[in-house]
Amino acid sequence: MDKTENASANMEVSEAGGSGQNSVKEHGLQMWQTVKEAVNKEGFICSPAFMRLPSKRHYPDYYQVIHHPICLDDIKKKLEDGLYNSLEAVKLDFELCFNNAKDYNMKNSLIWKDAKFLHKQILKEYAKLTGRKDSAVNGKNIDDDGDDKG
Numbered sequence: 001m002d003k004t005e006n007a008s009a010n011m012e013v014s015e016a017g018g019s020g021q022n023s024v025k026e027h028g029l030q031m032w033q034t035v036k037e038a039v040n041k042e043g044f045i046c047s048p049a050f051m052r053l054p055s056k057r058h059y060p061d062y063y064q065v066i067h068h069p070i071c072l073d074d075i076k077k078k079l080e081d082g083l084y085n086s087l088e089a090v091k092l093d094f095e096l097c098f099n100n101a102k103d104y105n106m107k108n109s110l111i112w113k114d115a116k117f118l119h120k121q122i123l124k125e126y127a128k129l130t131g132r133k134d135s136a137v138n139g140k141n142i143d144d145d146g147d148d149k150g
Contacts, residue, residue, distance in 0.1 A: 021082055027129045028079040028090040034125045035072065035094065035118050046114040047072060050097060066100045087130060094122045 036047045053071045054062045063069065075093050084090045101115035127133050 021085075024084050024087055024090065025079055025082055027087050028084055029076070030129065031087075031090060031094065031122060031125045032072065032076050032079060034121055038118055038121045040114065040117050046118050049111050049114060050101065050118065062104055065104055068096060069100060070097050072097065087126065091122060091126045095119065098122070 035050075036045075038046050040046050051072045053069050053074075056063060070093055075090070075097065078084060078093070079090065084093075098115040098119040102112050102119075105112045105115070
């Protein structure tokens with residue numbers, strides 16, 4: 001393979017989801033948009049409760065229970081500022097966001113169910129973008145219903 005063919009091959013890898021910073025930003029924003037527009041089986045958009053962090057005044061205990069708060073707006077800003085080095089790092093922040101919601105809220109509450117649903121959407125989108133089926137999440141497995149196992 002000569003230099004021209006090698007450069008062309010590297011460009012294809014980068015454009016197809018390689019490790020370039022633009023690729024991480026572009027694919028990360030695609031993941032963010034998927035979450036923002038995700039509609040549950042009842043026909044409701046699930047993302048509004050996750051766009052911003054809970055009010056410290058109204059939910060002071062949230063910040064005692066949740067040690068690493070993050071919301072969808074935070075993730076979008078980090079993406080726009082180019083602060084992620086990999087798509088996996090983006091996925092981990094989405095997982096943190098949804099795991100925080102599941103940890104703080106009562107199991108099977110509406111927000112808990114929305115977090116579970118959005119978590120599944122992120123895993124599907126990540127698998128689509130990377131070609132990896134990643135059911136292990138921070139050492140836990142997600143079954144077909146999205147419940148944490150492990």
